Amino acid sequence: MAIIGKPINRVDALLKVTGAAKYAAEFNQPNMVYAFPVRSTIAKGSVSAIDSSAAEKSAGVIKILTPENAPQLKAIDPKVKTGGMLGEQLLPLQDNLVYYFGQYIALVVAETYEQARAAASLVKVNYSKEKHAIDLNTELPNGYKPQKVQGEDAQVNEGKTAPVIDATANKISYTYTTPTENHHPMEPHASIAVWEGSDKLTLYDSTQGVMGARGTLAYHFSLTPENVQIVSPYVGGGFGCKGSQWGHMLLAAMAAKLVQRPVKLAITRQMMQTNVGRRPATQQKMAMATDDKGMLTAIRHHTDSYGNKSDFFEPSGKQTAVLYNAPLREITYKIAKLNIGTPTYMRAPGETPGTFALESAIDEMAYKMKMDPVAFRVLNHTAEDPSKKHPFSSENLLDCYTIGSEKIGWQQRKAEPGQLRKGKQLIGYGVATATYPAGRSAASAKVQLRADGSVIVQSATQDIGTGTYTIIAQTASETLGIPVEKITVKIGDSSFPPAPVSGGSMTTASVNPAVMAAAEMVRKELLALATADTGSSLKGRRLEDIGYADGHFFVTADKTTVDSYADIMRRNNKNIVEACTTAMPASGSGLGAPTAPCMEAPIDKEENSDKEKYSFHSFGAQFAEVWVDEDFGTIRVKRFVSVQDVGRIMNEKTARSQIIGGVIYGIGAALMEETAYDHRWANPATRTLADYHVPVNLDVPDIGVHFIGKPDPHISPIGARGIGEIGTTGVSAAIANAVFNATGKRLRDLPFTPDKMLLKS
Amino acid sequence: MTDQKQAADFNEDEKKIIEDMITGDPEDMTIFGVSRRQFLKQLAVITGGFAAAQYIGPDELFAAPSVLAPGTIPINSIENGVNASFNVNGAPVALEVDSRMTLLDSLREKLQLTGTKKGCDHGQCGACTVIIDGNRVLSCLTLTACCQGKNVTTIEGLAKNNQLHPMQTAFIKHDGFQCGYCTPGQICSAVALMDEAKKGEASYLTENIREKPVSVQLSDDEIRERMSGNICRCGAYPNIIAAIKEVHSGKEAAQNWQFA
Amino acid sequence: MRPFKFSTTADSNEVSKILIANPHARLLGGGTNLLDLMKEDVERPTELVEVGNIDVMKIVSPASATGSVVIPAVEKNARTANDPAIRENFPMLSQAILSGASAQIRNMATNGGNLNQRTRCTYFYDVAMPCNKREPGSGCGAMKGLNRMHAIFGWSDKCVAVHPSDMCVALAALDAVVKVQGANGKQRSIPFTAYHRLPGDQPQKDNTLQPGELITAIEIPRNNFAENSYYLKVRDRASYAFALISVAAAMELKNNKIVRVSIAMGGVAHKPWRASVAEKYLLHKEATEANFKIAAANEMKLAKPLEHNLYKVELGRKALVRALMQAANGGKTI
Structure with missing residues (x-):
């Protein structure tokens, strides 16, 4: 019974359309109080004095936390693996130092939200201000050259492409810049902290990783991890900012400890701009050359970017190591430290700005060689990982170009820019390649079959809108031969068997093999019971002769010889048959090695299956049709086609939604998203959703999504790679390339707001 | 697999849950749309599947204080x-x-x-x-x-008379959400939009704004414009449009999944 | 949000008394801007008076003999935009209202409140920043800051903010009259272009209301613009965004000759900006693209762009031409 892949409705849909699904801030507790942070109005220096006297007198105020009275946290030790990942190497209210504008410097706790917010505005702060670093180009000379980027070499072939590129006229060399961007999931981060005595903590939190949150909270409060429970059944979007742990989670627990009451800390949209990560700005210097036939001879990709209170920087050279067959490629980074809230992973970290630079440059190179941009990509396609020289685990990129060209109607495109118009609207077409690594790590799941025929699946993974609830139910259903309606999926709780962070597009590839393995163990145990049971019609049958469906086993050659799961359990006096397994991506077979029991199973976030033999990547082709107003420079994406080679599709409906959502994230980056800083104060001038624009409904056209759908034989027994991020990659380049095709104007500085279109190039 | 069509696709268990969730008995009407007693009864009916495929149980859903008769609201130091x-x-x-x-x-x-x-x-x-x-x-x-x-x-x-509001059903069918956080606002907005369209209200995209307001059939862009006050960061907009179009036109809209 | 006393009354004289007695009292209409600013700690009223019930603010006057239309101050923007009489006779006003904000906000916002909404300048909104409008004497953050969204006309060295309304741009072009009532029921009428102020030395004052005065209604005199008018809005995204530039363009044509013309711009100044130079050029001329281009160029010659908004001069010129073209084309897309 093939249920994996079917476009079934989300199993959590009813709860979401009726408002019954509960998010972190909605777990109100008896006797709960509210916290509201006070934030720094300087970007560097220290707090010299806090006058909270007026705030303390304000109605309803219970406590004002400052470095003076805040509970002391166990200090950060870079050598210790906590199981968590702090978004920034900065614990709140442990000292008076300020590293960025908007940093938490005090916390008001009051009886009501209104009282806490009002009192926070009464806290007076004096600073000892120092000169902040805010301008990337000013600070780059003091920057550093990182040695590693996500485990790979961060300085590849430095200086080696110049002789090749300089020696030919068939070259291009341009700089592409991308701004700081913010994630802005619709649900702002929120925590409700509840202490039970002094050694047990429950945190209701909006997180992409309950296990990581448990690790961080346990470590810094010196608790045993088992005494920390993170509850996060529904997450109102993440996109990376909820993948690590930020100050508000610690603050909520600190406040609750101090006032000995449950504390709710729901941060504001304004704090989403300053306190929970961002994609840092990049400037990417691209150069490439070809021979006279248009075959790439060298690609150079240098990224300048910034970090702050962590080692994270935007890894925007990643795709340049994977795409195209150029024999020589140079990929380097230089990173400055700026006094801007700490950068972090944001949907398709690296590839989103990186493919903008690479895929724009490829387009420019194609134009330079007077070649069709699709044909140029096909000519330079590589069937193996050009850096590692491994075959890809599964790769069908050329099919993506072919299908995409047909669906968008590529033949309507004119090679010469500015040839198509309708009224005042100039029409153009653009293409870009999409790619994202296919990660997998260890994950555990428990599957429990009950006598009444129902199934409970537990795993400490998360559904951040991706459809994890649904595809876990489908995986268990197919493996057990039990309808989806009988399966209850429980996730988003750190007391379940451990699973990795919902990030890096690896949940599907990691968690579903564990669910499948556990379900298989349950099914096999049942079958073993049946074939050994004198009361069973299957007694003595060979296992390979027996099939299963709809809650029973049957003899494949004689489908009337059956034994139901319920009868087997009843005869054997079993109320529950259960199994808990950890699926590991093992080197060698590539098919994973489930182990049991699993409650204490380790999670290795960096592991991938069979990665010494194969290179694991997803690929796709993005095609855009844009209409540009010839007078105003306003750009509308009129049609978009996304063809994706992402392995097996677990659920056609939710998979399509993931790609659509990824494309729209890319449309935002292309056309409007920018966090702008006033250099005098290093404050974001775009403070809210009124001026940090994200796409609204009218910005988004029909988006055609097409899947290659071929299972990846090496990633897991299921063959599905993750799809959360690849949809965003290549989108801004496809739009930039389409705008050039429409207007002849080449935009190399995101986002493409009308002012940039109007200024003379 | 191309141009798959399917109905809202509730199985029998789900239909039962929905029927049970929504009551016509006015005594059971509360601000929740359904009473605690009834919800508990429904959850008892459900042994698995749809509504149970989630973390919360009834006790958490109806955490105290759950009875909200006038005068019983806990008041702590109310100002003004x-x-x-x-x-x-x-x-x-x-x-x-x-x-x-x-x-x-x-x-x-x-x-x-x-x-x-x-x-x-x-x-x-x-x-x-x-x-x-x-x-x-x-x-x-x-x-x-x-x-x-x-x-x-x-x-x-929104759900009444033993069924989900058609807009809720259409959102499920067309996957008009991902994380679900903007969804209640989107659905409330879309429900009100249907009335606005019936009354012939105009939008900035209305070409013949001087014409007498009559019930209008909205184009895709008209729905997009009128729904632009509801942001969805997951990017479910095309699915939201499909859901609204289906309710607005009264015609079943096809769903598209295309495999190469 | 600071604590405040909430009150509701039907008596406009009572309201005037409250406003005079307490300079920190504010009228609450739809709340779409005031509550936003209170949460930001920009506005700190100690008393809010709900306007919904105030007698003189909700009177719907019958059509006058002169053909003018009076819209009550407390009527919601959405209702005004969809009023059949407004749609038929002043379609540009409907378009302007409908181009602003979102359907939800237009259902909440009142007409009077729309006039009195405050600038969306980020330095005004962030209490950590200097702003002469919010805190006189503290300086202007935008003058040397990120001023891409700011004024190109009529700004002063104290303030470069723009008025955010779309509705007001249309009302300015329609020569509307703001009806106000002060203490003891004293009424007066303010021509729309005299209602809002340029910043000058007192950017904290957005308009010319006197203490104790409240808007009761807005009167729109009869005109013959309905056939040939259009409200054009250019913005950073397709909807639900403030204008980079907007243009309300209206003309009365006789055999393609312009016998009356009225143009106002939004997103360019501290108040809706009447493009009087362009109007003057166009009067009694043919409605041609060539003439529109000259008129637009003449108007935009007076612009004084800041560091980051030079593009508004070019955009303004093109928006003027497009809006005039579309108005001449019966309001239809060209």
Whole structure:
């Protein structure tokens, strides 16, 4: 019974359309109080004095936390693996130092939200201000050259492409810049902290990783991890900012400890701009050359970017190591430290700005060689990982170009820019390649079959809108031969068997093999019971002769010889048959090695299956049709086609939604998203959703999504790679390339707001 | 597999749950749209599947205080207290609140109606959209004090007469959401939009704005424009449009999944 | 949000008394801007008076003999935009209202409140920043800051903010009259272009209302613009965004000759900006693209762009031409 892949409705849909699904801030507790942070109005220096006297007198105020009275946290030790990942190497209210504008410097706790917010505005702060670093180009000379980027070499072939590129006229060399961007999931981060005595903590939190949150909270409060429970059944979007742990989670627990009451800390949209990560700005210097036939001879990709209170920087050279067959490629980074809230992973970290630079440059190179941009990509396609020289685990990129060209109607495109118009609207077409690594790590799941025929699946993974609830139910259903309606999926709780962070597009590839393995163990145990049971019609049958469906086993050659799961359990006096397994991506077979029991199973976030033999990547082709107003420079994406080679599709409906959502994230980056800083104060001038624009409904056209759908034989027994991020990659380049095709104007500085279109190039 | 069509695709168990969830018995009508007693009964009916495929149980869903008769609201140090009596999802409520308390915070913090979401708290995202006296409005910029005598409908109150509102069904079918956080606001907004279209209300995209208002059939771009006050960061817009089109036209809209 | 007393009354004289007695009292209409600013701690009223019940603010006057239309101050923007009489006779006003904000906000916002909404300048909104409008004497953050969204006309060295309304741009072009009532029921009428102020030395004052005065209604005199008018709005995204530039363009044509013309711009100044130079050029000329281009160029010659908004001069010129073209084309897309 093939249920994996079917476009079934989300199993959590009813709860979401009726408002019954509960998010972190909605777990109100008896006797709960509210916290509201006070934030720094300087970007560097220290707090010299806090006058909270007026705030303390304000109605309803219970406590004002400052470095003076805040509970002391166990200090950060870079050598210790906590199981968590702090978004920034900065614990709140442990000292008076300020590293960025908007940093938490005090916390008001009051009886009501209104009282806490009002009192926070009464806290007076004096600073000892120092000169902040805010301008990337000013600070780059003091920057550093990182040695590693996500485990790979961060300085590849430095200086080696110049002789090749300089020696030919068939070259291009341009700089592409991308701004700081913010994630802005619709649900702002929120925590409700509840202490039970002094050694047990429950945190209701909006997180992409309950296990990581448990690790961080346990470590810094010196608790045993088992005494920390993170509850996060529904997450109102993440996109990376909820993948690590930020100050508000610690603050909520600190406040609750101090006032000995449950504390709710729901941060504001304004704090989403300053306190929970961002994609840092990049400037990417691209150069490439070809021979006279248009075959790439060298690609150079240098990224300048910034970090702050962590080692994270935007890894925007990643795709340049994977795409195209150029024999020589140079990929380097230089990173400055700026006094801007700490950068972090944001949907398709690296590839989103990186493919903008690479895929724009490829387009420019194609134009330079007077070649069709699709044909140029096909000519330079590589069937193996050009850096590692491994075959890809599964790769069908050329099919993506072919299908995409047909669906968008590529033949309507004119090679010469500015040839198509309708009224005042100039029409153009653009293409870009999409790619994202296919990660997998260890994950555990428990599957429990009950006598009444129902199934409970537990795993400490998360559904951040991706459809994890649904595809876990489908995986268990197919493996057990039990309808989806009988399966209850429980996730988003750190007391379940451990699973990795919902990030890096690896949940599907990691968690579903564990669910499948556990379900298989349950099914096999049942079958073993049946074939050994004198009361069973299957007694003595060979296992390979027996099939299963709809809650029973049957003899494949004689489908009337059956034994139901319920009868087997009843005869054997079993109320529950259960199994808990950890699926590991093992080197060698590539098919994973489930182990049991699993409650204490380790999670290795960096592991991938069979990665010494194969290179694991997803690929796709993005095609855009844009209409540009010839007078105003306003750009509308009129049609978009996304063809994706992402392995097996677990659920056609939710998979399509993931790609659509990824494309729209890319449309935002292309056309409007920018966090702008006033250099005098290093404050974001775009403070809210009124001026940090994200796409609204009218910005988004029909988006055609097409899947290659071929299972990846090496990633897991299921063959599905993750799809959360690849949809965003290549989108801004496809739009930039389409705008050039429409207007002849080449935009190399995101986002493409009308002012940039109007200024003379 | 191309151009797959399917109906809302509720299986028998799900249909039963939905039927059970929604009652026609006025005694069971509360601001939740369904009473605690009834919800418990329904959850007891459900042994697995749809509604059970989630973390929360009834006790958490109806965490104390769950009975919200007038005068029983716990009050702690209310400043500038204001009394407001109004209807929520057909049931009367009487609150004494801090004058600063918005309708959004009253719904979420006092009435346990957490279906209405706080996305920005400044009128910039639409997640808090509710329907007051037939009009879609933002509960984050509405003071509770200003709700005196009004009728407020939230996402919890849309399902009636033994069925989900057609807009809710269409959102499920077309996957008009991912994380689900903007969804209650989107659905409330879309429901009100259907009335606006019937009344012939115009939008900025209306070409013949001078014509007498008559019930209008909205183009895709017209629906997009009129739904632009509800931001979805997951990017479910095309699916939201498909869902609204289906309800608006009364014709089943095809779903597209295309494999190469 | 600071604590405040909430009150509601039907008596406009009572309201005037409250406003005079307490300079920190504010009228609460739809709340779409005031509550937003209160949450930001920009506005700190100690008393809010709900306007919904105030008698003189909700009177719907019958059509006058002169053909003018009076819209009540407390009527919601959405209702005004969809009023059949407005749609038929002043379609540009409907378009302007409908181009603003979102459906939800237009259902909440009142007409009077729309006039009195405050600038969306980020330095005004962030209490950590200097702003002469919010805190006189503290300086202007935008003058040397990120001023891409700011004024190109009529700004002063104290303030470069723009008025955010779309509705007001249309009302300015329609020569509307703001009806106000002060203490003891004293009434007066303010021509729309005299209602809002340029910043000058007192950017904290957005308009010319006197203490104790409240808007009761807005009167729109009869005109013959309905056939040939259009409200054009250019913005950073397709909807739900403030204008980079907007243009309300209206003309009365006789055999393609312009016998009356009225143009106002939004997103360019501290108040809706009447493009009087362009109007003057166009009067009694043919409605041609060539003439529109000259008129637009003449108007935009007076612009004084800041560091980051030079593009508005070019955009303004093109927007003027497009809006005039579309108005001449019966309001239809060209």
